[in-house]
Amino acid sequence: xxxxxxxxxxxxxxxxxxxxxxxxxxxxxxxxxxxxxxxxxxxxxxxxxxxxxxxxxxxxxxxxxxxxxxxxxxxxxxxxxxxxxxxxxxxxxxxxxxxxxxxxxxxxxxxxxxxxxxxxxxxxxxxxxxxxxxxxxxxxxxxxxxxxxxxxxxxxxxxxxxxxxxxxxxxxxxxxxxxxxxxxxxxxxxxxxxxxxxxxxxxxxxxxxxxxxxxxxxxxxxxxxxxxxxxxxxxxxxxxxxxxxxxxxxxxxxxxxxxxxxxxxxxxxxxxxxxxxxxxxxxxxxxxxxxxxxxxxxxxxxxxxxxxxxxxxxxxxxxxxxxxxxxxxxxxxxx
Numbered sequence: 001x002x003x004x005x006x007x008x009x010x011x012x013x014x015x016x017x018x019x020x021x022x023x024x025x026x027x028x029x030x031x032x033x034x035x036x037x038x039x040x041x042x043x044x045x046x047x048x049x050x051x052x053x054x055x056x057x058x059x060x061x062x063x064x065x066x067x068x069x070x071x072x073x074x075x076x077x078x079x080x081x082x083x084x085x086x087x088x089x090x091x092x093x094x095x096x097x098x099x100x101x102x103x104x105x106x107x108x109x110x111x112x113x114x115x116x117x118x119x120x121x122x123x124x125x126x127x128x129x130x131x132x133x134x135x136x137x138x139x140x141x142x143x144x145x146x147x148x149x150x151x152x153x154x155x156x157x158x159x160x161x162x163x164x165x166x167x168x169x170x171x172x173x174x175x176x177x178x179x180x181x182x183x184x185x186x187x188x189x190x191x192x193x194x195x196x197x198x199x200x201x202x203x204x205x206x207x208x209x210x211x212x213x214x215x216x217x218x219x220x221x222x223x224x225x226x227x228x229x230x231x232x233x234x235x236x237x238x239x240x241x242x243x244x245x246x247x248x249x250x251x252x253x254x255x256x257x258x259x260x261x262x263x264x265x266x267x268x269x270x271x272x273x274x275x276x277x278x279x280x281x282x283x284x285x286x287x288x289x290x291x292x293x294x295x296x297x298x299x300x301x302x303x304x305x306x307x308x309x310x311x312x313x314x315x316x317x318x319x320x321x322x323x324x325x326x327x328x329x330x331x332x333x334x335x
Contacts (some may be wrong), residue, residue, distance in 0.1 A: 072295020
């Protein structure tokens with residue numbers, strides 16, 4: 001039975017995740033923080049910081065920590081990942097250049113996923129055999145997306161970010177979700193990859209057997225998701241959950257948990273492109289990552305007992321406001 005072999009998977013996965021989390025933070029610190037670069041490495045950076053010039057510098061790291069802690073709490077139960085909330089909110093309301101925000105956004109989404117991962121794997125709400133093939137496809141395409149995003153003008157990316165966020169809001173608001181989709185028969189690829197199993201639903205206390213179908217279509221969608229994740233620094237939980245739940249037929253809670261596992265691999269691939277290009281600043285990334293990791297630990301526990309619909313409505317409201325702000329800022333209508 002699959003459940004008999006799970007402890008071996010869990011021990012290996014928990015070791016990897018616990019080692020990877022401090023490495024992500026250390027990478028931010030080792031990337032260095034040149035004060036001149038923070039002020040004006042790009043022609044658009046100095047104007048972006050001008051709005052916050054009258055505020056003491058130490059206010060911004062503290063504010064980032066507090067904001068990211070809250071985002072970490074709500075991101076895991078909603079299954080959207082921290083990046084999709086972080087990038088539009090921070091780029092719209094903090095005086096940082098968009099390239100730095102996108103680089104930090106990937107690390108934030110990565111930290112959220114790594115922090116919640118051990119708890120989700122231990123409880124059976126994330127499945128390695130379901131997530132790893134999909135994460136492989138999205139990881140490869142996220143590298144291309146990161147390279148494209150850094151090559152585009154910041155103003156264009158800001159406008160496109162607003163459009164994407166508003167599209168995500170429409171998707172989340174209109175998409176139906178099935179708590180336990182009915183999958184009569186797995187396709188051949190899903191059977192070959194062992195995409196089936198059993199998890200315990202903490203709310204009802206019963207064992208839920210699951211399987212998936214339409215695996216080839218899911219792999220194609222995850223390739224597209226990876227491009228968007230790398231280009232905008234959003235993470236990919238907003239698209240992972242509907243793809244796993246509605247297209248492939250995974251239970252909703254398993255989809256949300258496995259989404260965090262997929263994020264940990266996809267975002268790590270794209271994040272190295274931003275690190276290599278110097279688009280990660282420790283003063284932005286470190287407080288954001290720490291706040292998100294602490295918040296995600298609480299969010300992972302809330303996933304068992306909190307209604308996903310309540311969290312989803314809260315996230316939709318936040319994204320609607322932040323997406324409108326990003327779009328208006330990119331068009332120059334709201335400076």
